[in-house]
Amino acid sequence: MSATTAAPVWTKMRPKQGALSRLFDWKPFLAFVCLLPAVGLLMTFLTYPLGLGIWLAFTDTTIGREGIWVGLENFIWLMDDPIFWSAVFYSVFYTGVATIGKFALGLWLALLLNQHVPFKSMLRAIILLPWIVPTVLSAIAFWWIYDPQFSIISYVLVDALGWRDTNVDFINTAWPARWSLIAANIWRGIPFVAITLLAGLQTIPPSLYEAALLDGASGWQRFRHITFPMLLPILAIVMTFSIIFTFTDFQLVYAITRGGPVNSTHLLATLAFQRGIQGGQLGEGAAIAVSMIPFLVFATLFSYYGLARRKWQQGEGND
Amino acid sequence: MATVSVRQALKSFGTTRILHGVDVEIADGEFVVLVGPSGCGKSTLLRMIAGLENISGGEIAIDGRVVNNVPPKDRDIAMVFQNYALYPHMTVRQNMAFSMKLAKAPPAIMEEEVQRAAKILGLDALLDRYPRQLSGGQRQRVAMGRAIVRHPQVFLFDEPLSNLDAKLRVQMRSEIRELQQRLGTTTIYVTHDQIEAMTMADQIVVMNGGRIEQAGAPLALYDKPANLFVAGFIGSPAMNLLPGKVTPEGFRLEGGALLPLPPGAPANAATYGIRPEHMSLAEDGVEGIIVLVEPTGSETQVTMRLGETVVTGAFRERVQGRPGATLRVMPDLSLVHLFGPDGGRLPS
Numbered sequence: 001m002s003a004t005t006a007a008p009v010w011t012k013m014r015p016k017q018g019a020l021s022r023l024f025d026w027k028p029f030l031a032f033v034c035l036l037p038a039v040g041l042l043m044t045f046l047t048y049p050l051g052l053g054i055w056l057a058f059t060d061t062t063i064g065r066e067g068i069w070v071g072l073e074n075f076i077w078l079m080d081d082p083i084f085w086s087a088v089f090y091s092v093f094y095t096g097v098a099t100i101g102k103f104a105l106g107l108w109l110a111l112l113l114n115q116h117v118p119f120k121s122m123l124r125a126i127i128l129l130p131w132i133v134p135t136v137l138s139a140i141a142f143w144w145i146y147d148p149q150f151s152i153i154s155y156v157l158v159d160a161l162g163w164r165d166t167n168v169d170f171i172n173t174a175w176p177a178r179w180s181l182i183a184a185n186i187w188r189g190i191p192f193v194a195i196t197l198l199a200g201l202q203t204i205p206p207s208l209y210e211a212a213l214l215d216g217a218s219g220w221q222r223f224r225h226i227t228f229p230m231l232l233p234i235l236a237i238v239m240t241f242s243i244i245f246t247f248t249d250f251q252l253v254y255a256i257t258r259g260g261p262v263n264s265t266h267l268l269a270t271l272a273f274q275r276g277i278q279g280g281q282l283g284e285g286a287a288i289a290v291s292m293i294p295f296l297v298f299a300t301l302f303s304y305y306g307l308a309r310r311k312w313q314q315g316e317g318n319d
Numbered sequence: 320m321a322t323v324s325v326r327q328a329l330k331s332f333g334t335t336r337i338l339h340g341v342d343v344e345i346a347d348g349e350f351v352v353l354v355g356p357s358g359c360g361k362s363t364l365l366r367m368i369a370g371l372e373n374i375s376g377g378e379i380a381i382d383g384r385v386v387n388n389v390p391p392k393d394r395d396i397a398m399v400f401q402n403y404a405l406y407p408h409m410t411v412r413q414n415m416a417f418s419m420k421l422a423k424a425p426p427a428i429m430e431e432e433v434q435r436a437a438k439i440l441g442l443d444a445l446l447d448r449y450p451r452q453l454s455g456g457q458r459q460r461v462a463m464g465r466a467i468v469r470h471p472q473v474f475l476f477d478e479p480l481s482n483l484d485a486k487l488r489v490q491m492r493s494e495i496r497e498l499q500q501r502l503g504t505t506t507i508y509v510t511h512d513q514i515e516a517m518t519m520a521d522q523i524v525v526m527n528g529g530r531i532e533q534a535g536a537p538l539a540l541y542d543k544p545a546n547l548f549v550a551g552f553i554g555s556p557a558m559n560l561l562p563g564k565v566t567p568e569g570f571r572l573e574g575g576a577l578l579p580l581p582p583g584a585p586a587n588a589a590t591y592g593i594r595p596e597h598m599s600l601a602e603d604g605v606e607g608i609i610v611l612v613e614p615t616g617s618e619t620q621v622t623m624r625l626g627e628t629v630v631t632g633a634f635r636e637r638v639q640g641r642p643g644a645t646l647r648v649m650p651d652l653s654l655v656h657l658f659g660p661d662g663g664r665l666p667s
Contacts, residue, residue, distance in 0.1 A: 207404035210371050215418035215465075216392035225417070229408045 056286035063280040074287035084288065087266040092295070094182055094267060095246045101186040102242060103235075106193025111227075113194070114201045124195070131191035139255030142184040146170035146256065171257050174264035181265055184252050189245070193238060200234035201227065240303045244296055268292045321382030321395075321472035321505055322347050323368065329376030330363055330529075337363050339529045340377065345522070350499050350506045354516040354552070355526035362477055364526070365509045369398050369475050382472055397466035398475040402482065403458045405450040405465075411437075412446040415464045436464040439498065456487045463498065474499070476508040480515065492518060513553050517541070525549050547662040550592050556620060558656070559630045561591040574627030576605060581652040585665045592656035595620065595633035604649035607632075609640045621646070 023029055057074055061067030078084045113124060130138060145152055147170075154167035171177040204227065212222050250269040253259065259266035259274060266274070268288055276285015323345040330338040338360045345351050353361040366372040368379055370391030378385050386394050405414050413420075415436060416429045424432075437443045440460040450458055459479060466474055476495070480488045496519045499506050510516055516523045517537045524534040525548070532552075533545040544550035550558050563572040570578045570591045578591055596618070607623035607630065614620075619638045622631050623646065632648050640646060657665045 205402065205404065207400045207402055208406060210369075211398070211400060211404040211406075211465075212417075213371070213391045214369060214396065214398050215469075216421045221421055225421075226406065 053286050054290055056282055057290040058287075059283045061282040061286075063277075063282060067283050070283070074284050075291070077284070078287060078291070083263045083266065084271065084291075086263060087268050087271040087288070088291075090178060090265060091247055091268045091292075093178070094185065094249070095243055095299075098182050098185040098189065098246050099239065099243055101182070102189040102193050102246075103239065105186065106190045107197055107235075109190065109194040110197035110201055111223075113198050124198070127194055128191050130188050131195075135188065135251040136255055138188060139184070139252045142180075142187075142252070143256045146180050148172055171265075172261060174261060177257055177261060177265050181253055181256060184256065185246060185249060188252065189242060193242060196234065196238045197231065200231050204230050236303050236306070240300055243299045243303065247296060247299065248292065322380075323382075323473060323505060323507065324380040325364070325368070325377070326380070327377035328364065328367060328374060328379060330360070330367060330372065331375045337529050338367075338375075341526075341529075341531055343524055343531070343534065345505060345507065348503045348505055350496070350508065350519060350521045351524060352508045352510060352516040352520035352522070353524050353526060354510055354513055355532075356552075357511060359526040360529040361509045361511075361526050365398075365475055365477055365507060368473070368507060369396055370394050395472045396475055397469050397471040397473075398477065399459075399462045399466055399479045401478045403450075403462040403479075405458055405461055407450050410447050410449055411442060411453070411461050411464075414450070414461055415468050417465070418469050432468045433464075436467040439467065439501075440464050455483050456491060459483065459491055460494075463495070467498075467502070472505065474504050474506040476506065478510055479508075480510070480512075488515075495519065514555060517553065523553075525552060527552075543664065544592075544656065545664050547590060547592075547658050550656055550658070550664075554594055556595045556631050556633060558592050558594045560658075561593075561628055561630065562589060563591060564589065572626060572628045574625065576626030576628060578605060578625075578650060579652060580657075581655050584655075584657060585659075587659055588657035588665055589660040590658040590662070592658060593630075593650040594654065595631045597651040597654040598630075598632040598634070598648045599651065600634055600636055600638070601647055601649035604647035606645055606647055609642055609644050609646060611642065612638055612640060614638075623648070 017025075024033075056067070058069055058071060059067030060070045060073070109127060113120065113127070117123065144150060148154075148167060151167060151170065153170075154164075157164045158167060169176050170180045208226050208230075209222055212226050217225065247267075248269055249267060250273065253265055253267050253270050254273070257265045259270045263271075268291065272285045272288035274285075275281050275288060279285070323343070325341055325343040328338055328341045329336070341360075341364060343351070343364075353364060355361050363372060367374050368381075370386065370389065374387050378387060380386065381394055381396070406417065409417065412433055415433045416424075419429045419432065433446070434443075437446055440463060442457070442460055442464060445453060445457060445461075450461065453461065462479070479495070480491055483491060492515055495508075508515075508519060520537050522534060523537050523540055525532045525540065527548050533540060533549045537553075540549060540553050544553060544558075547560055551560055561570075561572050561578070563570050563578075565571075565580065565584060565586050565588050566577075568577055570580050570584075570588070572578065572591070578593075580588075605625055607625045609621060609623050610629065611622040612619060613622075614637065618633050618635055620631060620633045621638050621640075622629060624630070625648075630648075638646065659665050
């Protein structure tokens, strides 16, 4: 061991930075580059079609003929169209009833699944099934279930049980068809609601229920004073999404009734498709589609501002 | 106010037994601390008294009434949870009034009770805040306020101070104790912190592995620990528990060193217990080699090696000395604890 041997001299070098590397270190450029793919996708697949749709709504474009700007003419025309108004009515009715049904049943299911039940994880998986199946497939299944001749429900009621003499009329007259479609939509929408609300329920600390138990709260009071208010923020977001999906629904109605009988089950989306694509009146179809926007904006604003942020969720600050 | 009796309480989760027949008698107005290491069953026992866990066997009585099958809300108890369990969507006022609201109390009485509790706890200015806007100590007070307004027969505390920082913990400790003395309500308090237990309790119940090791007044436990577990658990720094055997010259440690025995010491002693604070520096003492010196200001804790055995001493004197230096220490013979081969305390 000799302490006198000098250690080799070595100075730490800073690596030289190239021009490209300096460019990427420049924040504005980096931000621009990172945003580019997302912005590109959004512009191409969201902004452009939406803009094109809105533009078409103010033209008289048909398939095979470039349209000219006609101002509000499409909308004025629609104002006097009873089928359009019937579609508006049914869209609102369909969304309203189906949303209530989905949330009542979905919340109920979520509460059940939040308890200690046997085969809990299997039940959760089963509940997700209607949501996993492609909508068109489940719509075709419902089409069969609702079929005037081959409906399984009719078969059970008429042939197996003998409770009825005639087959059930599901989709052959206006009101039964409307209710049948709502039932199919509820069936399809429950999993989304149940699973998201279940996730919300699981974020509520169990000690709150224990504290409430000691405070003397009954089962209903625990739901009313603890579960429901604590679930409200998530409920609001899920409801916003659900309303948007339901109001713009197309697949179920198109596959089961195509808007019939006699246009009684047209939603705005199916009517827009029928007029715009099948009827070739692109301008008019676009106008129908565009007329959905105010409804959606209103529904979103209502559930978002009406239910979402609560004072107790915010951190600092007194008021 | 009420007495609480736990008789032969059993608790099993499936086939795992958590409590093996526990007996506790709590007098009216007493402050009892259940203390023990994690998993000893102390919180489970508290939750059984609260009614949040069912009782697998034995009996629990509050004020002479067996409550085994009485739902929590009818037991007339209030509980403060470790995480406080404040309702985040209610203001402090609503949190405190919630139980009265459920019981449909008239608003005037609710407000009066809330104001009274808020005054006691110094929460007057915070009544309209939400829990999110409070500090840890304030939340703790709200949780206590929620318990106070109900005038329960028994207060239950489940490790209420473990989420607070050290300084606040000391402060809240005395606040809880003062409050209990003022209200005179029977209180059961669970903690794993033996200092909390020592400073707050009228009676300490030391639990380990689902059994009670010893119950008694804090100083009785400190002076006469019934067994090795209690001896090692109560007191800080912990008692030196030194295995060895009795010889004619004294107590021969396994590490080789020889410690003096008090006169009339039982011959079957297998463990020699001496608290660090009951050792003193003495010229004629046992020689030790310093391993570590930790001055705390008021005293100096010295970890040293007697023979091969590591022993801690706490001295009033400011011991100077580097690791490796020697010093001579002497146990106070009147305060030596001797334990038999089974770990039980031997009479001396």
